[in-house]
Amino acid sequence: MNELLARIKRQINDGDVDGAIIRLREIMAVSPETNAEAYYLLGNAYRKLGDWQGALNNYQEAIALDPESPAAEARDMALDILSFYNKDMFNQ
Known part of the structure; x- marks a missing residue:
């Protein structure tokens, strides 16, 4: 599992965020309650997409x-x- 998550982390860093999200969701479908690192990586993927709430x-x-x-x-x-x-940006 650690090697798979390492590959997904590289995938996110290389810009294939959508593919990484699909793979992470597949992992979490199998064992959502046991994989904090997968949730962390999924958070990173959403952050890269600009989805701050996700x-x-x-x-x-x-x-x-x-x-x-x-x-x-x-x-x-x-x-x-x-x-x-930056409050000053609104006063220009």
Whole structure:
């Protein structure tokens, strides 16, 4: 399973995000309650597509399965990005 997830991670990094999402959904259909890393990778894939809600939902699932998951940091960074705005840009 770890090798498969490593290949999917490379697939996301190489830009085949849609293909990675399909593969991750297949994995989760078999064992959704046991694979925090798959949810984390799915969150990364959605983030790459600009689907912030999808990313946050999957990061949260990963955290629920494994509180030590890197999804916790990814979720916090995504929330920081979404909450950021520059007030001065609106005064130009």
